[in-house]
Amino acid sequence: MANLPIVNQLAHIHHKQPWLVMNAEQKFSLAGANNETISHFYTFEASDSREAPFAIPDGCIDVLFDCNSSRPNAEVFGTPLEAINIELTAHNRYFGIRFKSGVMPDFLNVSASELIDNHYNLLDLIPNANQLVEEVSNSNSFHHQVDLFNQFMIEKLQRQHTCTTTQIIQNICQNQGNIKIKDLEDLTGYSIRTLQRKFQSDMGMSPKTYSRIIRCQSAVYQINHGEKVTFSDLAYDLGFTDQPHFLREFKRLVKATPLNYQHRVKHASYLSKIQYL
Structure with missing residues (x-):
């Protein structure tokens, strides 16, 4: 970019x-x-x-x-x-x-x-x-x-992060937040405990929490810019266990259901x- x-x-x-x-x-x-x-x-x-x-x-x-x-x-x-x-x-x-x-x-x-x-x-x-x-x-x-x-x-x-934290941020963003901690272990070669300690120190949150944020932002981006968004497909693409899980998570983080948010975005031009x- x-x-x-x-x-x-x-x-x-x-x-x-x-x-x-x-x-x-x-x-x-x-x-x-x-x-x-x-x-x-x-x-x-x-x-x-x-x-x-x-x-x-x-x-x-x-x-x-x-x-x-x-x-x-x-x-x-x-x-x-x-x-x-x-x-x-x-x-x-x-x-x-x-x-x-x-x-x-x-x-x-x-x-x-x-x-x-x-x-x-x-x-x-x-x-x-x-x-x-x-x-x-x-x-x-x-x-x-x-x-x-x-x-x-x-x-x-x-502030300079550890190389591990920088690597984790890049990987989480590239995967739109759809990544498991085990994948980060394989990526970095560090244990879950070490990863969490380094990331928490640099970012003030856990890798899991940051992944949750990026996954939410990825859903918002797709709804904002996608012409035809199917929520079941979006939930699957972002790694949610099922569509109800996606709906609950989106509402908690965005303060609207995906459908309501989509209507609001269109109504507000x-x-x-x-x-x-």
């Missing part, structure tokens, strides 16, 4: 927060990133919908700026393990950065496990980031906001809202 044009890279994003897109008043704009740790940038204006949007498990860390010039604010979100409500202010504009799945920025003064199912004020994790928060929040240009954050990221590092810049 590294050699694809940026627009094509954006079209192939597999780590999605669809309820944010559907909560956008009009367009949900995406921009690519040259920094190898960042998946993409995004911006949208929150609608006045009475229904609060959800964040779903994606295995990613997001930084979300509330671009209210009178009360500039930014929060860091770790991945939830199940769908959770998030609070957005109607008609406020938001600017977000989604780091690639598995990336833990080293400039955040928090552990990977502390970020799971949690969020923090950016200034609590980076006390000297006041200028960044104010400049990004006061800018009306998406491109300028992207440039500001790119400048901030110069010489910033990500999900794909037409997304604008690649």
